[in-house]
Amino acid sequence: MLIYLDGEFVPRSEAKISVFDHGLLYGDGVFEGIRSYNGNVFKLDEHLERIFDSAKSIMLQIPITIEEMKENLLETLRRNNLHEGYIRLIVTRGIGDLGLDPEKCPTPSVIIIADKITLYPQNFYEHGLEIVTASIRRNYPEAVNPRIKSLNYLNNILAKIEAKQSGSVEALMLNNDGYVVECTGDNIFYIKNEEIITPPQHIGILEGVTRNCVIELAKEAGFKIHERVFTRHDLYIADECFLTGTAAEVIPVVKLDQRVIGNGKPGIVTQKLIAAFRQYANNSGTPIYT
Numbered sequence: 001m002l003i004y005l006d007g008e009f010v011p012r013s014e015a016k017i018s019v020f021d022h023g024l025l026y027g028d029g030v031f032e033g034i035r036s037y038n039g040n041v042f043k044l045d046e047h048l049e050r051i052f053d054s055a056k057s058i059m060l061q062i063p064i065t066i067e068e069m070k071e072n073l074l075e076t077l078r079r080n081n082l083h084e085g086y087i088r089l090i091v092t093r094g095i096g097d098l099g100l101d102p103e104k105c106p107t108p109s110v111i112i113i114a115d116k117i118t119l120y121p122q123n124f125y126e127h128g129l130e131i132v133t134a135s136i137r138r139n140y141p142e143a144v145n146p147r148i149k150s151l152n153y154l155n156n157i158l159a160k161i162e163a164k165q166s167g168s169v170e171a172l173m174l175n176n177d178g179y180v181v182e183c184t185g186d187n188i189f190y191i192k193n194e195e196i197i198t199p200p201q202h203i204g205i206l207e208g209v210t211r212n213c214v215i216e217l218a219k220e221a222g223f224k225i226h227e228r229v230f231t232r233h234d235l236y237i238a239d240e241c242f243l244t245g246t247a248a249e250v251i252p253v254v255k256l257d258q259r260v261i262g263n264g265k266p267g268i269v270t271q272k273l274i275a276a277f278r279q280y281a282n283n284s285g286t287p288i289y290t
Ligand code: PMP
Pocket: 033, 156, 182, 183, 184, 185, 186, 187, 206, 207, 208, 209, 210, 211, 244, 245, 246, 247
């Protein structure tokens, strides 16, 4: 495996960063998780835009242009001969001293790792996930805004620990007002009376690339779709529920906090959207090999 690290392609064993990098010391940095299907990178421009936006928000100057980032990412896939892959793009604040001051970190590091994707077991897509609500709340947007995909993921990791402790793979997270926002690594949707509802971006979510794609696909398929604030009660009494994310794609949820959602099976609208998403993902994207 060859990893892109600050302008060079190095073997995995040599892909190392300093213990003084503020990415490690403080989670000071940003990242993206991106997928390729059939030799095409899915929504590459959207992911690149999001990482540059995240960096701008934390006043991190990415040392290469968006075009260079794109070319380096495609080259990483080529060097690893990957067609179906998962790409992790990371920009850290770089090496500084032991204080917090980012101005003491003159050179941010850019890392691109291209690997194979480990899917959730097929069984979850066929029968749906059973999830629980985490007691830990999603970050308040005026603290670290969830729209920033920062290396500081402890909030979500604490929720993930709660999920695992109750035998689930995902946990639902609420914001400080008790409204549903998202899961630890996925956005959430529910369906009631044939309308699709997902939380609006301003209440404290990561604006998922998969989320935005599914919203578009749902509109194209003629569904009514709304971005609206809602509570767990709405999910308990929903007809259907599903999650979206780069790694998970579109995955049904059939139980939340021991409440069966709908008839306890992946619903018809969810299945239609899964099919529409697969079709779209397999037939779009930026070609790795031109
Ligand atoms: N929310 C959070 C907190 C995430 O980490 C992710 C995964 N990056 C998502 C939602 C889904 O976003 P995307 O569809 O862009 O992968």
